[in-house]
Structure formats: structure tokens, C-alpha cells
Amino acid sequence: MAGHHYFKHAVRIVEWTALCTGITLTLWWLMGAFASRISRLADRAAAAGVLALTAYWFAYALAGPVTTWDSNVYNLGRLLVARQGGLFGNPAWNDHRQIWFPWSFDAIHYPFVLLGAGFAVPSFLCFAGLLLIIHRLVSARYGTAAGWWCCLCLFALPTVVYQATSITLLSLS
Numbered sequence: 001m002a003g004h005h006y007f008k009h010a011v012r013i014v015e016w017t018a019l020c021t022g023i024t025l026t027l028w029w030l031m032g033a034f035a036s037r038i039s040r041l042a043d044r045a046a047a048a049g050v051l052a053l054t055a056y057w058f059a060y061a062l063a064g065p066v067t068t069w070d071s072n073v074y075n076l077g078r079l080l081v082a083r084q085g086g087l088f089g090n091p092a093w094n095d096h097r098q099i100w101f102p103w104s105f106d107a108i109h110y111p112f113v114l115l116g117a118g119f120a121v122p123s124f125l126c127f128a129g130l131l132l133i134i135h136r137l138v139s140a141r142y143g144t145a146a147g148w149w150c151c152l153c154l155f156a157l158p159t160v161v162y163q164a165t166s167i168t169l170l171s172l173s
Contacts, residue, residue, distance in 0.1 A: 043145035050151045054128065061124035061165050062117065079106050079113050120165050127164030130154070 085092045108122045131151045139147035154160055
């Protein structure tokens with residue numbers, strides 16, 4: 001009789017082991033299916049986040065004022081001084097360093113100075129081009145989802161976003 005009791009106990013252990021293994025494998029399978037859905041949802045959220053952030057920062061680039069002292073004093077200010085007295089031989093220049101910096105940055109922004117709005121649009125368009133290039137390169141090699149995540153990571157870099165939506169003296173170099 002003692003052997004029968006041990007046999008019954010061993011059968012219960014095997015039953016419980018099989019049941020726990022079955023439950024574990026079922027949960028593991030469900031978690032895999034659920035993780036796949038979460039991953040797809042996260043990838044869609046990354047794409048939506050990139051598009052929403054791009055729209056938001058574009059609106060800011062259109063409506064935002066010039067935000068830095070350097071931009072008011074050097075970049076945009078020297079355009080108005082040059083418009084009044086010319087580029088060379090202008091008595092309004094108070095320092096020779098005002099004409100040493102490259103003028104291409106200012107030339108691109110000059111129409112927006114005349115409009116009185118949208119000063120950061122050219123810089124933002126450069127950032128948008130960077131987003132398109134990164135998305136295309138990464139998507140071609142690692143898939144569309146990775147491309148969206150890389151673009152979303154660019155928005156997480158405050159210096160890059162600030163440069164894309166502001167006119168600063170650092171933009172000249």
C-alpha cells in the first residue's frame with residue numbers, strides 16, 4: 001500500500017508539472033502575440049509622433065519670434081543695416097566683424113525679414129530634409145519602423161530642435 005501512495009503522489013507531481021508547463025507555454029505564446037501587437041502599436045505611435053511634432057514645430061517656425069539676442073543684433077540686424085547703406089563702405093557698420101561672417105545664411109532668411117514673420121522657416125526646412133534623409137536611409141536597411149524611431153529620436157535632441165526652429169549666430173558656421 002505504501003508504494004501505491006507514492007505512485008499516486010508521483011502521478012500528481014507529473015500532472016501538476018504538465019499543467020504548469022502548459023500554462024507557462026500558453027502564457028509565453030500569448031505574451032509573444034501581445035508583444036507583437038504592442039510593438040506594432042508603438043511603431044504606429046512613433047510615426048504619428050514624428051508627424052505631430054513636425055507639424056507643431058513647423059507652426060512654431062512660422063509664427064515664432066526671433067528668440068536670441070545674437071539673431072537680433074547680428075544675423076537679422078545686419079541685413080537691415082546693409083539694406084540702408086549697402087554692404088561695403090557703409091558708415092552704419094559699427095564693427096568690421098559684422099561683415100566677416102558668411103552671408104548665405106542671411107541671404108536665405110532675408111525674404112522672411114522683409115515679410116516680418118517665419119524667420120526660422122529655412123532652418124526648419126533643413127531639419128525636415130534631415131528627417132526625410134534619415135528616414136529613407138534607415139528604412140531601406142532596417143525597415144520603416146526603425147526609420148520612424150530614428151526620426152523620433154532626433155526630436156529628443158533639444159539642441160537640434162532649437163537649431164531648427166531658431167535663428168542663431170551659431171548657424172553661420
